[in-house]
Amino acid sequence: MEQTSAFTLHVRLDNVAVVTIDVPGEKMNTLKASFGPEVHAIIKQVRDNHSLQGLVFISGKPDNFVAGADINMIAGCQSAAEAQSLAQQGQQIMAEIAALPIPVVAAIHGACLGGGLELALACHARICTDDEKTKLGLPEVQLGLLPGSGGTQRLPRLVGVSNALDMILTGKQLRPRQALKLGLVDDVVPQSILLNAAVELALKGRKPSRVLPVRERILAGPLGRSLLFNLVGKKTEQKTKGNYPATRRILDVIKTGLEQGSHSGYEAEAKAFGELAMTPQSAALRSIFFASTELKKEHGGDAEPRPIHAVGVLGGGLMGGGIAYVTASKGHLPVRIKDISNDGINHALKYSWDLLDKKVRRRHMKAAERQREMARISGGTDYHGFSHREIVVEAVFEDLALKQKMVAEIERYAAAHTIFASNTSSLPIADIAANAARPEQVIGLHYFSPVDKMPLVEVIPHAGTSAETISTTVALAKKQGKTPIVVGDSAGFYVNRILAPYINEAMRCLVEGEPIEKIDEALVKYGFPVGPIQLLDEVGIDVGTKISPILQNAYGDRFAAPPAIDAILKDDRKGRKNGRGFYLYPAKGRKSKKQADPAIYKLLGVTPKGQLDPQVIAERCVLMMLNEAARCLDEVVVRSARDGDIGAVFGIGFPPFLGGPFRYMDSRGAGDIVARLERLAGQYGERFTPCDRLRQMAENNLTFSGTVNPAAEVGVKEA
Numbered sequence: 001m002e003q004t005s006a007f008t009l010h011v012r013l014d015n016v017a018v019v020t021i022d023v024p025g026e027k028m029n030t031l032k033a034s035f036g037p038e039v040h041a042i043i044k045q046v047r048d049n050h051s052l053q054g055l056v057f058i059s060g061k062p063d064n065f066v067a068g069a070d071i072n073m074i075a076g077c078q079s080a081a082e083a084q085s086l087a088q089q090g091q092q093i094m095a096e097i098a099a100l101p102i103p104v105v106a107a108i109h110g111a112c113l114g115g116g117l118e119l120a121l122a123c124h125a126r127i128c129t130d131d132e133k134t135k136l137g138l139p140e141v142q143l144g145l146l147p148g149s150g151g152t153q154r155l156p157r158l159v160g161v162s163n164a165l166d167m168i169l170t171g172k173q174l175r176p177r178q179a180l181k182l183g184l185v186d187d188v189v190p191q192s193i194l195l196n197a198a199v200e201l202a203l204k205g206r207k208p209s210r211v212l213p214v215r216e217r218i219l220a221g222p223l224g225r226s227l228l229f230n231l232v233g234k235k236t237e238q239k240t241k242g243n244y245p246a247t248r249r250i251l252d253v254i255k256t257g258l259e260q261g262s263h264s265g266y267e268a269e270a271k272a273f274g275e276l277a278m279t280p281q282s283a284a285l286r287s288i289f290f291a292s293t294e295l296k297k298e299h300g301g302d303a304e305p306r307p308i309h310a311v312g313v314l315g316g317g318l319m320g321g322g323i324a325y326v327t328a329s330k331g332h333l334p335v336r337i338k339d340i341s342n343d344g345i346n347h348a349l350k351y352s353w354d355l356l357d358k359k360v361r362r363r364h365m366k367a368a369e370r371q372r373e374m375a376r377i378s379g380g381t382d383y384h385g386f387s388h389r390e391i392v393v394e395a396v397f398e399d400l401a402l403k404q405k406m407v408a409e410i411e412r413y414a415a416a417h418t419i420f421a422s423n424t425s426s427l428p429i430a431d432i433a434a435n436a437a438r439p440e441q442v443i444g445l446h447y448f449s450p451v452d453k454m455p456l457v458e459v460i461p462h463a464g465t466s467a468e469t470i471s472t473t474v475a476l477a478k479k480q481g482k483t484p485i486v487v488g489d490s491a492g493f494y495v496n497r498i499l500a501p502y503i504n505e506a507m508r509c510l511v512e513g514e515p516i517e518k519i520d521e522a523l524v525k526y527g528f529p530v531g532p533i534q535l536l537d538e539v540g541i542d543v544g545t546k547i548s549p550i551l552q553n554a555y556g557d558r559f560a561a562p563p564a565i566d567a568i569l570k571d572d573r574k575g576r577k578n579g580r581g582f583y584l585y586p587a588k589g590r591k592s593k594k595q596a597d598p599a600i601y602k603l604l605g606v607t608p609k610g611q612l613d614p615q616v617i618a619e620r621c622v623l624m625m626l627n628e629a630a631r632c633l634d635e636v637v638v639r640s641a642r643d644g645d646i647g648a649v650f651g652i653g654f655p656p657f658l659g660g661p662f663r664y665m666d667s668r669g670a671g672d673i674v675a676r677l678e679r680l681a682g683q684y685g686e687r688f689t690p691c692d693r694l695r696q697m698a699e700n701n702l703t704f705s706g707t708v709n710p711a712a713e714v715g716v717k718e719a
Helices: 033-048 080-098 115-122 139-143 151-159 161-170 176-182 191-203 214-220 222-240 245-260 262-277 280-296 318-329 342-361 367-374 400-413 467-479 495-511 516-526 532-539 541-555 563-570 599-604 614-634 641-652 661-668 670-684 692-700
Strands: 007-011 016-021 054-059 064-066 104-108 111-113 125-129 135-137 187-189 311-314 335-338 377-380 391-394 419-422 442-447 456-461 483-486
Touching: 007 033, 016 191, 033 080, 054 064, 054 191, 064 115, 080 115, 080 262, 104 115, 104 191, 111 115, 115 135, 115 151, 125 176, 125 191, 139 161, 139 245, 139 280, 151 161, 151 245, 151 262, 161 214, 161 222, 161 245, 176 187, 187 191, 214 222, 222 245, 245 262, 245 280, 280 483, 280 641, 280 661, 311 318, 311 400, 318 335, 318 342, 318 367, 318 377, 318 442, 335 342, 342 367, 342 377, 391 400, 391 467, 400 419, 419 467, 442 467, 456 467, 456 641, 467 483, 483 641, 495 516, 495 532, 495 541, 495 563, 495 599, 495 614, 495 641, 516 532, 516 614, 532 541, 541 563, 563 599, 614 641, 614 661, 614 670, 614 692, 641 661, 661 670, 670 692
Parallel strands: 016 054, 054 104, 064 111, 104 125, 111 135, 125 187, 311 335, 311 391, 335 377, 391 419, 419 442, 456 483
Antiparallel strands: 007 016, 442 456
16 A cells, blocks of 8 residues: 555555545645645556556545645635646646546545535546535635636536536535436445445446436537526626626636537636636635634634533524524534523424424435434423523523523523523623623623524623633534624624614615615625615614614714604514515515515605616715724724624625625725715715724725735725
């Protein structure tokens, strides 16, 4: 047996060679350019051994095949030509594997993504485990890139062009059974027999090429292909608003390969990869990836977290039910819910059941697994079982006296070391802990709705919270599948504080006579997933407007909402939850295009006329958010620009291709941001006055990373 640093070749007695991929010192296998000589050497050994009957690639890691290529390689590239060369190296290795004269099988368990799936596609057959950890996909588009080692050419020929476009344009990850149905893998087996099944597949010899379904064969023809690419192109443009150049290049490269042959396709793929790697959008998306990866490794402080064996939840409402669900299903922790009524408990249990049942119906899990997940959740109207909980998450109404009462009850009925974490969106944690016997164990843990979908949580210590409480709370959030950022205990914390002026400015545009749809469309075109007015409908108009007075009281009139908005609340408009908001909500079962409710204009006493340029609307809303984000960093509400970027992107959908508020301000230059704010202050009022931090940065030509910014002198014109 000959061993290299990441690849080990072993020839079995049945003359099947097994290459084990196991990158030393790394939890995940990733492909690096430096592995090239090792792989070439192994391929040569295989080619030179004429007695071999087959070759199997398998991972030495317990829970991943190959998670992708090492993205740090791109960061090291100084030009498109260098990045193109990286892609060409990858293509060359995959071509050598595909050209081997013996059957080559990829034995896949765990994550098989990006370059990992491209390696598997270069093999002649693929077999994967039925484990929930096994996922296959090409997620490069999420980094502003496209697959650069042959994926854009091999995948359409294997699964059909429409399936390939769907996978590559979205970056979606397939579960084992989905991959089998699509023809991406040849078999799905239990992990215990993966290697034996792969060896058996190799010994059977090469299978004839898979015959694509009739639909895919029609779409592969000139007419079908033309119709498909036109349709997908329009849908993609509609979804991305032209903000993600990678999607256009993916369509072009796949089309080139189909129309002009693989050779032209590979050339186009490598060239596009190189050029995309140099775009500001890819740099921004990669910065988010690196930032979230770094956050996963942090405890939130210096102290080691306490082990968490069981969790309690107070309140069986929408938030309480969601928190219980992610704790049980993602954290695999037993969770007990306490509510004042059995109806509340039943509501919370139904919340989890409905989500799990949807997974069963979609065949993402088995009924027995659903039962196992549900068994982790229990509840009652008393504190039975709370004495064994390391952490209790409170999700009751936003009422200070009620929350203080919950603290006292947990201190009475739970263990002496139990942490009390409040899911408050606006109340100061210091006030919640004011009467606590153990204030060092009180902390804020602010989730976003819906809890099962939103990736961010804010961890909010008050001045007296212990380091161990912070690290243990961060550890729980990670177990729940969340990305936690530690933020300061001040009004609105971070996310709601930067969101409020953004939504308020949208409201001011509305009161000035701009149509609701036009305001929302302007911000969606800018890159937000939904517009600010629709967002308010989704969150709840009553909830959103409750935070404004708290923020205005803390920070002054720049947080004042237009007075006319009171008329909307008085008309019992809460948004989607009561079917009365800024938008119309048709009766259940009826689908129609989202339309604004014309009655809103009468309530506000305005006639919609739409005089502003959509770019002006977007600029007004976004610059209010940017100015407030800069204040938050200056006041140490967020610990770093990195945390502020992640909070905005993951918490409110700040356009990912801009990298977050701080990265975006750096790309424009503080001088440009200050000049734009001053112009708006002159036009619309002093709420746009640039904060001191931005003025100082503009004067000294600095970025939020503390370095001199050459772009600030000229102003960067992208985005």
